[in-house]
Structure formats: C-alpha cells, structure tokens
Amino acid sequence: MPIFEYQCKKCGTRYEALVPTADAKAACESCGSRQVEKQLSTFSATTAAPTASPCAEMGCGKAGTGCAGSCPVGG
Numbered sequence: 001m002p003i004f005e006y007q008c009k010k011c012g013t014r015y016e017a018l019v020p021t022a023d024a025k026a027a028c029e030s031c032g033s034r035q036v037e038k039q040l041s042t043f044s045a046t047t048a049a050p051t052a053s054p055c056a057e058m059g060c061g062k063a064g065t066g067c068a069g070s071c072p073v074g075g
Helices: 054-058
Strands: 003-008 014-018 036-038
Touching: none
Parallel strands: none
Antiparallel strands: 003 014, 003 036
C-alpha cells in the first residue's frame, strides 16, 4: 500500500496517509474533509560504506571519540 502526502483544501492541514490505490484520496486527519490535494513528495536516501578510522587501524582505542590532537596517527 503506497503512502502519499496530502494537504487539506478546507483547513490547510498537511499529512501523510496510506491509501489502497494511487488514485484514492484519504480524508483529512484534522477535519475529515475529502477536499484534499496530493502533494509532491521529496525522497531522500543515503548510503555509506563502512570504513575503519585511522585510530581503529592503529589500535589506539579512541576510534570514534574525536581524539584529534591526541591521536597517534594524525598527531
């Protein structure tokens, strides 16, 4: 079931709703009106490959702590 973003034309509330089909409209969560407009949704995704920090590779035990100047690798 797809999720869509809507804005109510009657009260202005913006909300998300699961709807059974793309052409179905979900009633406003606030006022119950069916006078809603589908909004353009933005999509965001991030990916990152796990990498070992220089501290972890050197075994200083400070990996991920922001050891900065005390790091034996970075000085």
